[in-house]
Amino acid sequence: MSTAITTATATRSGEGSRLRLLRWGAGGTALLVLLPVAALLWSAAQGSGDLWPHLIRNVLPRAMFETLVLALGVGVLAGTIGTGTAWLVATCRFPGRGLFEWALLLPLAIPTYIQAFVYVDAVHPLGPIPTALRALLGLARPRDLWLPEVRSLPGCIVLLGLVLYPYVYLTARAAFLVQGSSVLEASRMLGAGATETFLRIALPLARPAIAVGVTLVLMETVNDVGASEFLGVQTLTLSIYSTWLNRSSLPGAAQIALFMLAVMFGFVLLERWGRRHLNVVNGARARPPVRRILAPGAACVSFLACLLPVVLGFLMPAGHLLHMAWQRLLFHGVPATILQEAANTALFAAIGTALALGLGLMVAVAGRTGALASGLVPRLASLGYAIPGTVLAVGLLVPLAGFDNLVSAFSAQVFGHTTGLLLSGSGAALIIAYVIRFLAIPVGGLEAGYGKIGTTMDMAARSLGERPGGVVRRIHLPLLRPALGTAALLVFVDCMKELPATLMLRPLNFETLASHVYGEAARGTYEDGALAALLIVLVGLVPVILLARLSRPREG
Structure with missing residues (x-):
């Protein structure tokens, strides 16, 4: 009897220890995400302020103005394209609607810096687009044909809007599909036309979802560094990059980064404030809207409205890339470094993905076991997605360099030789940045997956004597496999495409596919x-295809 009691006590003690370990691990993950922000505050405080008169006089006014105009312009353009095409696809019948339902997501496969890279080359006076137009119009000289300048703030707004509108399209289409047909039918029965129904009923009901999509667009816009630099737009992100590298002022870069971080969180708070009274409850079994059959003229306009963003946002840049790559292979063969760069990219993305999945699973499991009842730790662990890559890179430099110096000094004192830059010089800094930046994807995906697993299954397993670890291993993980696979794919591709953090934290003489594209475009x-x-585009197509399949509504 006493032996049984002792065993049960030991078992409970072991489970409590594992639960505490899980809680500490999840808390440590949240602290890891907050580390760059704390380091930014410390780095900014080290600055003497000598740089600020120059920044305030010559850098920040233009950077702030162009950042806000760029964000506003891209938000309006992406919101208009995404909402309009989502409404057409969700509620109307016209030729090609089924094709556009997934094709409108294709621009997500093209990173913003590659979009700029392509268009700068394609619309050059001697590029393929002006050349084809001159041949079509019978013009002989390049100066005889005027085209809008793509290297400009309006050009940057258009190009980023063509890449980022799918964020709004996804959320808006989902909102229109769950509104149900009864609300729209009641509006039409009261004499409202299609346009009035959209503006006065459907659009206000979908505003919370549209606001979420536009907020994601704003975050991606402010995070961009490659497209802005290629197109001559001086944003806050680019100012951080140039202040650190060109002026060798880490405190100055940290101060601008803190200002930019405040702007980013301002966008988030504005989005939350804007939809504070817009909580909409729809019936769980609401019938999807009955699609209207459009007249021939309206069907033609709808077809063109959906076709144009797909052509300009994906088909044209992807086709031009394919043509350029083919020409490069014909005349020069495969670049000698491309295989090594592809291997570097895949290796670092795989390591970052594995670590992000492991930490995300730990946070999600801790929340499931009740160790994180308040939900604060998962929210903190997801904050990294709101931190631009340049800000994250500047914030990681100081703590990682401090750790390297501490270890090196200890090694020199004990063993008589230094260890060098263990983290900041080995690529570990870049992997840490990937994990912090994209940890929100597995945390959110696994939380959503856990939401579909009832707690009764856990109780049944525990009543049969299974320990918490066994419940996670034998029940949760098999059921979470789809969420884990989707999160792994999204994180891997995002790591491959990430440019700002890669440029600032990669080791010397270390190139990835993204940094290779940036370097060639700069030259x-x-x-x-x-x-x-x-x-990069071909790999990026994989999650887009998966996303198109998962988001496709079931015809009922």
Whole structure:
């Protein structure tokens, strides 16, 4: 009897220890995400302020103005395209609607810096688009044909809007599909036309979802560094990059980064404030809207409205990349470094994905076991997605360099030789940045997956004597496999495409596909970067296809 009691006590003690360990691990993950922000505050406080008169006079006014105009312009353009096409696809019948339902997601496969990379080359006076237009119009000289300048703030707004509108399209289409047909039918029965029904009924009901999509667009816009630099737009992100590298002022870069971080969280708070009274409850079994059959003229306009963003946002840049890559292979063969760069990209993305999945699973499991009843730790662990890559890189430099110096000094004192830059010089800093930046994806995905697993299954397993670890291993993980697979794919591709953090934290003489594209674009040798850009786009198509399949509504 006493032996049984002792065993049960030991078992409970072991389970309590594992639960505490899980709680500490989840809390440590949240602290890891907050580490760059704390380091930014410390780094900014070290600055003497000597740089600020120059920044305030010559840098920040233009950077702030162009950042806000860029964000506003891209938000309006992406919101208009995404909402309009979502409404047409969700509620109307016209030729090609089934095709556009998934094709409108294709621009997500093209990173913003590759979009700029392609268009700068394609609309050059001697590029394929002006050349084809001159041939069509019978013009002989390049100066005889005027085209809008793509290297400009309006050009950057258009190009980023064409890449980022799918964020709004996804959320808006989902909102329109769950509104149900009864609300729209009641509006029409009261004499409202299609346009009035959309503006006065459907659009207000979908505003919370549209606001979420636009907020994601704003975050991606402010995070961009490659497209802005290629197109001559001086954003806050670019100012951080140039202040650190060109002026060798880490405190100055940290101060701008803190200002930019405040702008980012301002966007989030504005989105929350804007939809504070817009909580809408729909019936769980609401019938999907009955799609209206459009007249021939309206059907033609709808077809063109959906076709244009797909052509300009994906087909044209992807086709141009394919042509440039083919020409490069014909005349020069495969670049000697491309295989090594692809291997570097895949290796670092795989390591970052594995760590992000492991930490995300730990946070999700801790929340499931009740160790994180308040839900604060999962929210903190997801904050990294709101931190731009440049801000994250600047915030990681100080703590990682401090750790490297501490270990090196200890090694020199004990063993007589230094260890060098263990983290910041080995690529570990870049992997840590990937994990912090994209940890929100597995945390959110696994929380959603856990939401579909009832607690009764856990209780039944526990009543049969299964320990908490066995419940997770034998019940949760098999059921969470789809969520884990989707999160792994999304994180891997996002790591491959990430440019700002990669540029600032990669080791010396270390190139990825993204940094290769950036370097060739900076030198103006676009053909040499086409193959690397095409590889990124092709890999990026995989999650887009998966997303299209998962988001496709079931016809009822």
